[in-house]
Amino acid sequence: MPYTYILINFFTVIICFLASFDRRIRFNTLFGKFLLSSTIVAIPFIAWDIWFTEKGVWWFDLNYTLGFKIAGLPVEEWLFFYCIPFACVFTYYCLEKYFTLGWTSAFNNLIVFTFFIILGVVGLLYYERIYTLLTVIVTILTLCYLHFIVKKEWIARASFVYLVLMPGFFAVNGILTGSLIPSPVVNYNPDDFLGVRIGTIPVEDTVYGYSQFLLNIYFFKKITKNEK
Numbered sequence: 600m601p602y603t604y605i606l607i608n609f610f611t612v613i614i615c616f617l618a619s620f621d622r623r624i625r626f627n628t629l630f631g632k633f634l635l636s637s638t639i640v641a642i643p644f645i646a647w648d649i650w651f652t653e654k655g656v657w658w659f660d661l662n663y664t665l666g667f668k669i670a671g672l673p674v675e676e677w678l679f680f681y682c683i684p685f686a687c688v689f690t691y692y693c694l695e696k697y698f699t700l701g702w703t704s705a706f707n708n709l710i711v712f713t714f715f716i717i718l719g720v721v722g723l724l725y726y727e728r729i730y731t732l733l734t735v736i737v738t739i740l741t742l743c744y745l746h747f748i749v750k751k752e753w754i755a756r757a758s759f760v761y762l763v764l765m766p767g768f769f770a771v772n773g774i775l776t777g778s779l780i781p782s783p784v785v786n787y788n789p790d791d792f793l794g795v796r797i798g799t800i801p802v803e804d805t806v807y808g809y810s811q812f813l814l815n816i817y818f819f820k821k822i823t824k825n826e827k
Contacts (some may be wrong), residue, residue, distance in 0.1 A: 600663060601631060601662065601663065601664060601665055601666065602665070603663035603664075603780065603784060603822075604663050604664050604665075604673065604675035604676075604775075604784055605664070605665060605678070605769045605825060607675075607771060607775065607784075608678045608679060611682050611683060611686050612682040612685050612686055613766070615685060615686045615689040615690070616685070618689070620695075624692075624693060624696070626689055626692060626693075629692075629823060631700070632819070632822045632823050633684075633685065633819060634681075635669070635822055636688075636818035636823075637680070637684045637685070637688070637815060637819075639818050640684065640811060640815050640818055641682075644680060645672070645680055647669055647685060647733070648676065649670050649672060651729075651730070652671050653671060654729075655788055656729060656730055656787070656788050656791045656792075657785055657786060657787045657788065658785075658786050659672075659673050659676065659785060660782060660783065660785075660786065661673065662785055663780075664784075671740060674823075679707075683771070683808075684811070684815040686764075686767065687760075687761075687812050687815060687816075688815055688816065688819050690760060690763070690764060691757065691760045691816055692819075693759040694760055694763070700756045700759065701756075703755040703756040703759050704755055705755070706755040706758075707746065707752060707754050707755045709755075710754060710755050710758050715740055718735045718738055718739055719735075719739070721735055721793075722735035722736065722739075725793060727794060728790070728791055728792055729791050730787070730791045730792040730801070730803050731792055731793050731803055734806050734807050734810070735806075738806050738809065738810040741779075741813055741814060742811045742813075745813060745817060749817075751817065753816070757800075757813055757816050758809075758814065761808075761809055761812055764812075768808060769786075769797070769798065769800065770785070772800045772808075773798055773799055774798040776796075776798075776800050776804075777799040778798055783799070789800055
C-alpha cells in the first residue's frame with residue numbers, strides 16, 4: 600500500500616497537532632521555534648540516514664511509499680524527522696507544564712553512568728557492527744554534552760517522558776519494521792546491527808530514538824528559553 604508510511608507519519612502527529620491549539624496549552628505559538636530546533640537536530644540525523652541507505656545498512660520498501668525520493672530517501676522519511684519529534688516534544692512540553700517531575704532529577708547521575716557502562720561495553724564488544732557502534736557513540740556524546748558540559752538537570756525527566764512515549768514508539772516503529780504488515784517498510788542488513796529485536800524492532804532503534812529525543816528537547820528548550 601503506497602500510503603502506508605505517509606499515514607504512519609500523519610497519525611503520529613495529528614492528535615498532538617490539534618491539541619496544540621488548545622487555549623490551555625497554546626503550543627501552536629511555538630511552531631516556528633519547534634521547526635527551527637527540530638531542523639537543527641534533523642540535519643545530522645538525515646545525513647546519517649542518507650549515508651546508511653547508500654551503504655545498504657538499511658533500505659526502504661518503496662511499495663509502502665508515495666515513490667518520491669530526495670537524496671535517496673523517501674519523502675516520508677524526511678517527514679519522519681519532524682513528525683516524530685513533534686509528538687515527542689509536545690508530550691514533554693505538556694507533562695512538564697502540568698505535572699511535577701522535579702523528583703526525577705535525583706536519578707540524573709544514575710541514568711547517565713548506567714548508559715555509559717552499558718553502551719561502552721556494547722560498543723567495545725560489537726565495534727564491527729556499524730549501526731550499533733555509531734548509535735553507541737552518538738548517545739554517549741549526547742549524554743556527555745548534556746550532563747558534563749551544559750549540566751542539564753532534566754535528563755532524568757526527559758528519560759521518564761521517553762518511557763511514557765514507549766507505547767507509541769513500539770506502535771510506530773513496529774509497523775515500520777514489519778509488525779501488522781506483510782513485510783517491513785524499513786529493512787536492516789543483519790551484519791550491521793546486533794540482531795536483537797524487541798518484537799520486530801532492532802534494539803538499536805530505541806537508543807537511536809533516545810539520543811534524538813534528548814537533542815530535540817535540548818534545542819527546543821534553548822530556542823524557547825524555557826529552561827527552569
